[in-house]
Amino acid sequence: MSSKQAVSAQQLSDDELTAAMLASEEALSREYARIVDLVGEFDKRSLAPAKGYRNTSVFLVNALRLSYKEARARVAHAKLAMPIAKTALASGKINREHLQEIERVLSRAPESLPDTELAAGEDALVTLARQASPFTVRKSGAGFRSYWDVEIKDPKTREKELARPRRTFSYNVTSDGLMEFSGVFDPETSTLVAGVLAPLSKPDPADEIGKPDRRTKDERQGDAVAAVFDLAARAPDMPISASERTTMTVTVGLDELERRAGVAMLADHQAVSVSQLLKMCCDARVVPAVLGTAGQVLHLGQPAELASPAQLAALAIRDRGCSRPGCTRGPKWCAPQQMTRWIAEHGPVELNDLALVCERDRHLLHHTDWEIQASENRIEWVPPAWLDPERTPISNTAHDPPHHSAA
Numbered sequence: 001m002s003s004k005q006a007v008s009a010q011q012l013s014d015d016e017l018t019a020a021m022l023a024s025e026e027a028l029s030r031e032y033a034r035i036v037d038l039v040g041e042f043d044k045r046s047l048a049p050a051k052g053y054r055n056t057s058v059f060l061v062n063a064l065r066l067s068y069k070e071a072r073a074r075v076a077h078a079k080l081a082m083p084i085a086k087t088a089l090a091s092g093k094i095n096r097e098h099l100q101e102i103e104r105v106l107s108r109a110p111e112s113l114p115d116t117e118l119a120a121g122e123d124a125l126v127t128l129a130r131q132a133s134p135f136t137v138r139k140s141g142a143g144f145r146s147y148w149d150v151e152i153k154d155p156k157t158r159e160k161e162l163a164r165p166r167r168t169f170s171y172n173v174t175s176d177g178l179m180e181f182s183g184v185f186d187p188e189t190s191t192l193v194a195g196v197l198a199p200l201s202k203p204d205p206a207d208e209i210g211k212p213d214r215r216t217k218d219e220r221q222g223d224a225v226a227a228v229f230d231l232a233a234r235a236p237d238m239p240i241s242a243s244e245r246t247t248m249t250v251t252v253g254l255d256e257l258e259r260r261a262g263v264a265m266l267a268d269h270q271a272v273s274v275s276q277l278l279k280m281c282c283d284a285r286v287v288p289a290v291l292g293t294a295g296q297v298l299h300l301g302q303p304a305e306l307a308s309p310a311q312l313a314a315l316a317i318r319d320r321g322c323s324r325p326g327c328t329r330g331p332k333w334c335a336p337q338q339m340t341r342w343i344a345e346h347g348p349v350e351l352n353d354l355a356l357v358c359e360r361d362r363h364l365l366h367h368t369d370w371e372i373q374a375s376e377n378r379i380e381w382v383p384p385a386w387l388d389p390e391r392t393p394i395s396n397t398a399h400d401p402p403h404h405s406a407a
């Protein structure tokens with residue numbers, strides 16, 4: 001065997017190559033069982049604190065240069081009893097990934113589970129691991145866990161857990177206004193969220209000039225989440241008083257305002273570009289405050305709703321959804337976009353000065369050279385010159401009934 005190992009892979013016959021691969025894989029499993037055993041003993045003797053490290057995982061990160069995730073996994077594998085699984089690992093019959101899945105199941109077994117039940121569970125999982133993939137072990141283990149949950153857990157504890165869904169969402173706004181977030185949803189919430197996001201994050205069909213959707217999956221999902229929040233922020237029964245977005249005071253210098261460039265300050269002194277500002281203004285209740293060059297207040301407006309509920313209903317009927325050519329989003333994913341005026345003016349807005357635009361396409365309107373205009377009760381988008389030198393206006397036919405496009 002030891003002379004075999006010295007022979008390079010290229011020199012082995014086909015059969016020898018296959019056999020050597022199997023043997024080597026078994027050896028990996030045996031070595032892994034050995035290190036798990038060593039780590040367990042090291043931990044039991046509290047050698048990490050004795051050497052000045054907080055715990056065994058931290059020691060492994062430093063001494064073996066492991067990632068923290070890997071170090072924690074090894075300590076978890078070492079600390080949990082799993083006698084049947086470890087024997088199978090030490091004889092090379094199951095591998096590290098199998099052990100990982102078995103540990104995942106057994107470590108989450110209810111505390112009140114009788115030892116005999118736990119051992120029977122471990123035995124069944126090891127038997128499965130000897131003939132199936134770690135993925136199969138995981139699936140089967142999930143079944144064990146829900147069975148144990150229902151059968152073993154004190155019904156009162158279970159009810160309490162069900163009554164309090166596990167949902168966390170933590171976020172942090174960085175100094176440049178970006179939001180970082182992380183969190184966990186329980187299975188029910190997860191199903192709900194995934195069900196809402198899946199259709200919204202599908203790639204768009206190719207646009208009118210045949211360009212496919214180039215967004216990555218993460219970008220499409222980001223757009224979907226933004227669209228959901230945009231919809232929620234405009235829901236009539238939303239508790240808007242707490243929302244920074246729906247009422248805000250904007251301070252902007254007159255010269256910046258005229259040039260539509262430069263930087264404006266929000267009430268909480270976050271810098272935003274004027275194009276970002278325009279985007280926020282067009283669907284928020286904005287209190288515009290315009291300053292002259294000496295900092296004097298030239299204009300302090302009243303917060304005004306952009307469109308009345310009746311106008312919104314009329315827009316939904318007229319535009320049937322987002323007005324951007326090729327966009328298929330319906331009215332509920334859109335906000336009214338004012339076409340000719342902006343924040344320094346206020347007063348009632350005419351219906352023919354409004355168009356429905358979805359959250360994502362509003363971005364397009366404010367950050368690119370696309371423009372929007374009304375023509376005979378139909379909204380038209382004017383492409384940027386680089387796209388169409390003639391700048392021929394296009395209106396969206398995606399919401400037209402079938403007989404319309406056939407005619």
Ligand SMILES: [Zn+2]
Nearest residue numbers: 322327358361
């Ligand atoms: Zn759209």
